[in-house]
Amino acid sequence: MFSADAFIQTTIIPLCLIFVIDGWVIYRKLKFSPLAFLRHYLHKAKQRHAISLRHGSFLHRIQWRMTLQNIPTYATVCVGIFFVMILLSMAIGLPDTLKHYQNDVSSLMLAKYETIVTDDDVTTSVSSAESFLMETLNYKTNSFQEEVSIFGVKPSSQFTRSKQLRHLKGNQILISQSMHDKYDIQVGDTIVLHAQYDSSTYELKMAGIYDYSGSLAVFTTNTQFTSLFDDYTNGWFSNEKINDIDSHSIVTTISKKTF
Known part of the structure; x- marks a missing residue:
């Protein structure tokens, strides 16, 4: 299109x-x-015009003139030292940051494995697998825009485990805890999401918060999802890696190792 x-x-x-x-x-x-x-x-x-220095001895005037003429060089050195210190502080703190992220990465995932497939007729026999729908839209503010992941899951999903999902109707949605904290969206507020590659917009009513901080995300039931959105991606949540789907039918598999 x-x-x-x-x-x-x-x-x-x-x-x-x-x-x-x-x-x-x-x-x-x-x-x-x-x-x-x-x-x-x-x-x-x-x-370049020389700076007039009329006071002081000849030696002092030479020293002052050399100092004044090299001010840009001194400023460059100071800026360089400043950026080196920033890089050094990042290098010192990065290992602990990565270690903390690795320890908490499991809490940022909805399932141990998220397998994105090419079509809705791609199925699996893995007992723990559960299908879901997904779309990525933009949430725009006055100053910038961010991507928001939209998930369509079963009302009684074993991976989301939210009783609020069963009571959603029409354009009602749940938003992730991280999206609520960042934009202060309250229950009853209407948010507008924009398609990434055309001018389509979607008005959705916030009905609750889902305890998930992995990303900016919106959750609906799969039935609502298909009635709200035309283009979307199909996938499977599972507790074990799915091996019975042809590799050509798998777009990507997201796991702890991937993160």
């Missing part, structure tokens, strides 16, 4: 930037003479 918005953002705007920048650079360079091009004198050097 052709998306005018995506075409403008990925093609028209970059081409305009290229033409404007290249045109400005060429215009500046064409002001130089052919001899300057041959000598590679492509920058106009500004004449």
Whole structure:
């Protein structure tokens, strides 16, 4: 499906930037003479005026003049030291951060394995497997936009285990704890989600919070999901790796090892 918005953002705007920048650079360079091009004198050097120092001895004036003339160099060194200290602090703290993330990664997943498949007729015989539907939309604010994962699960899902799902109707949804904390969305509020590649919008009413902090996510029943969204992805939650689906029918498998 052709998306005018995506075409403008990925093609028209970059081409305009290229033409404007290249045109400005060429215009500046064409002001130089052919001899300057041959000598590679492509920058106009500004004449530097010496700072007038009338007080103090000759040696002191030389010291002050050298100090003042090298202020840009000193500033560059200070900025370099500042960034090195930032990188050093990140390097020192990164191992502990990664270790903490590895220890908590299981709590960020809805199931031990999330297998995304190519079509809804792809099935499995794994006893713990449970089908789900998924879509990714954008939640826009005044300053930026973020991706939100939409899950359509069974009302009595063994992986979400939320009694609130059974009572959802129409466009009612549950949002993840992380989405509630970040945007302060309250029960009864209506949120608008935008399709990524066209101008479609979806108005959804927040009916509760699901205790999940792995990502910005929205949860509905699979029946609601198919009535609200036209394009979506099919997948399987499971407690064990699914091996009876042809590899060509699997888009990706998300597990603890993947994270």
